[in-house]
Amino acid sequence: MIVAVLGTGIMGAPMARNLASAGHEVRAWNRTSAKAQGLGATVFDSPAGAVKGAEVVITMLADGPTVAAVMQEAFVSDDALWWQASTVGVDWADALGDAYVDGPVMGTRKPAEDGKLTVLASGPGREQLGDVFDAVAAKVIDLGDEVGAGQxxxxxxxxxxxxxxxxxxxxxxxxxxxxxxxxxxxxxxxxxxxxxxxxxxxxxxxxxxxxxxxxxxxxxxxxxxxxxxxxxxxxxxxxxxxxxxxxxxxxxxxxxxxxxxxxxxxxxx
Ligand SMILES: NC(=O)c1ccc[n+]([C@@H]2O[C@H](COP(=O)([O-])OP(=O)(O)OC[C@H]3O[C@@H](n4cnc5c(N)ncnc54)[C@H](OP(=O)(O)O)[C@@H]3O)[C@@H](O)[C@H]2O)c1
Incomplete structure (x- = not known):
């Protein structure tokens, strides 16, 4: 799949690398561009550039305000699936809408590097993310259709x-x-x-x-x-x-x- 990763910090970088290793076409953006280099992804200098043409958009950013600001700049097409993996809490999960996959993760740097995260997946479209989850996670806990259950x-x-x-x-x-x-x-x-x-x-x-x-x-x-x-x-x-x-x-x-x-x-x- 064509996957855009917005945020290649401690967690996002190994996720992007593992997605590329699994054969996905990865397009990466990070505020500090250097951290997006060397992951096997094509690096873009704007969120909008990275998400253009992507089938899946992953946000792995610091917090809710950052996710909202970056997504506002990204102009994600309605055809793309958005996996929101950052930890944003209950209120921000609501504020970000109801048409995305709310999938925060358990596991830290090492499990992220090893592709052994646990995804706490809720919201519409999560069943279409099997191949993407497989590249980064050892376990996916399905929490149903309601956005916010993951958070x-x-x-x-x-x-x-x-x-x-x-x-x-x-x-x-x-x-x-x-x-x-x-x-x-x-x-x-x-x-x-x-x-x-x-x-x-x-x-x-x-x-x-x-x-x-x-x-x-x-x-x-x-x-x-x-x-x-x-x-x-x-x-x-x-x-x-x-x-x-x-x-x-x-x-x-x-x-x-x-x-x-x-x-x-x-x-x-
Ligand atoms: N590390 C863990 O063990 C762990 C485990 C589970 C979940 N999480 C969650 O995963 C998310 C990412 O955490 P992380 O550990 O990867 O942290 P991190 O290395 O500090 O990465 C944070 C990311 O957010 C970006 N960012 C921060 N402020 C920004 C702003 N104002 N505008 C644009 N981008 C901004 C950073 O860009 P720069 O590189 O430019 O700073 C970086 O890409 C967080 O929600 C965290 O709570 C972390």
């Missing part, structure tokens, strides 16, 4: 994962505060019911204070904010969002989400 499921998934990262950050900060080796904590839970691969995946960077981005902290804070907007009475998402914003304000926005640890560590060291 709702994504917020649920992110509530779990962002809460987990924040709990880990505080646990490691507490361990260091008490003079307990945080690696002993990881050994203590290893292989038991309390263990999760995520503890080591995000815990080691916290202990080493090295945060190469898989999921940028600024976007994680945005996602925690989307959960707060969707469920303002739940206390935990507010705490997670505010702690992440503290770490963003301290200059860690472009680091991995694990850098939320820097806010807890500063407060308890």
């Amino acid at each position: 709702r499921m994504k917020l649920v998934g992110n509530s779990w994962v962002l809460g987990l990262v924040e709990a880990l950050a505080e646990t490691i900060a507490l361990a260091e505060h008490l003079g307990v080796d945080p690696r002993d904590f990881l050994k203590m839970i290893e292989g038991g019911l309390m263990d999760t691969p995520y503890a080591r995946l995000k815990g080691e960077p916290m202990i080493a204070r090295e945060f190469p981005p898989s999921f940028p902290l600024a976007l994680a804070a945005k996602d925690a904010g989307l959960i707060v907007e969707a469920a303002p009475d739940l206390p935990l998402p507010k705490l997670v969002r505010d702690q992440m914003l503290r770490a963003v304000e301290a200059g860690h926005g472009e680091s991995d989400v694990a850098a939320t640890f820097m806010a807890s560590w500063r407060e308890h060291s």
Whole structure:
């Protein structure tokens, strides 16, 4: 298929590469053009150029306002299918209309590179995207015809994962505060019911204070904010969002989400 990818950041770039490797004709646009090079895609200098003639248009951009602005510039034909893969939350899913595939993804840089994302697909036309999903995903969860169902499921998934990262950050900060080796904590839970691969995946960077981005902290804070907007009475998402914003304000926005640890560590060291 002829597929336009708008947004070739951490997630969009490997998705474009995997689509090209699977034999699709990929047309890419990114605000910072250099990031669209070398993916096996033809690079365009405008969203309108990239989508012209495309059968499928994928948006993998930072947030709802960015998706709306880029799509306004793109002039996508009614014949093309739009897969909106960015995490935009419930209100933006509505604001973007009702005639598109609402398909945010679970999985971070590595699963994106490996073509093993999970797509949370809802909305009209998703059944026509099988070959496109196959190129980038290991799993597609079909959430029905209603646009917005994908974003709702994504917020649920992110509530779990962002809460987990924040709990880990505080646990490691507490361990260091008490003079307990945080690696002993990881050994203590290893292989038991309390263990999760995520503890080591995000815990080691916290202990080493090295945060190469898989999921940028600024976007994680945005996602925690989307959960707060969707469920303002739940206390935990507010705490997670505010702690992440503290770490963003301290200059860690472009680091991995694990850098939320820097806010807890500063407060308890
Ligand atoms: N990373 C993950 O683990 C992960 C997992 C699941 C879902 N997501 C979601 O996937 C989406 C993309 O995330 P990512 O990790 O790929 O982030 P990223 O590397 O920061 O990419 C963000 C993309 O949005 C573009 N962008 C940002 N502001 C823009 C603006 N004002 N105008 C035009 N383009 C703009 C960026 O362009 P530039 O390159 O020019 O900055 C880039 O293409 C987000 O919605 C995120 O929440 C991420």
